[in-house]
Amino acid sequence: MLEPAIKDLATAKNFGTLSFRLPSGQIASHVMWVDATDEHLLINTEIGRAKYKAISADPQVTVTVWNADNAYEYGEVRGTVVGEVGGQEARDHIDALSQRYFGHDYAAPIGTERVILKIQPDRQRSTGT
Numbered sequence: 001m002l003e004p005a006i007k008d009l010a011t012a013k014n015f016g017t018l019s020f021r022l023p024s025g026q027i028a029s030h031v032m033w034v035d036a037t038d039e040h041l042l043i044n045t046e047i048g049r050a051k052y053k054a055i056s057a058d059p060q061v062t063v064t065v066w067n068a069d070n071a072y073e074y075g076e077v078r079g080t081v082v083g084e085v086g087g088q089e090a091r092d093h094i095d096a097l098s099q100r101y102f103g104h105d106y107a108a109p110i111g112t113e114r115v116i117l118k119i120q121p122d123r124q125r126s127t128g129t
Contacts, residue, residue, distance in 0.1 A: 002036055005126040006075030009065040010036035013100055016065040018043055020051060021058045028054070033097045034065050041065075041077050041119040044094045047086075048112030055081055061119060073128035083118040090114035 016034035019027055035042040041063050045052050059081040067073035091114050098106040
C-alpha cells in the first residue's frame, strides 16, 4: 500500500526522480513524470530506452517525488518493479500524463512501445506534509 501523502504527490502536477542501477553498477537518476494507484507508483517509459533495459535486469529502484511549490514536501519510495502494462493502456496513460503536465496529448515521437512500470514500495517515507 502506498502512503496517502506520497500518492497525493504522485498524482498531482509534480515531478519525480527515478534512480536505478546501470549494468556498469553506477546509479542513474532521471527526472520523470509520475503517477500512482493505491498500491503502486507508476512510471511510463519506452521499451527501447536504456532505463527500461537496466530496470528489466535489476528491478530495484528509488523514486523521490517532490511538491513543485514546496521542495521540502516530498516522498521517497524504495521499491521493486513488480509488473508492467503495455499496449493501448500505456499509450493512453502517457497521453493522460501529458495532459496533466502540458494540457495536451503526448506530442513527442514514440520510437518503440510505451510501457507503464508498476513499482511496489518496499520502504517509503514522506516529509513536510
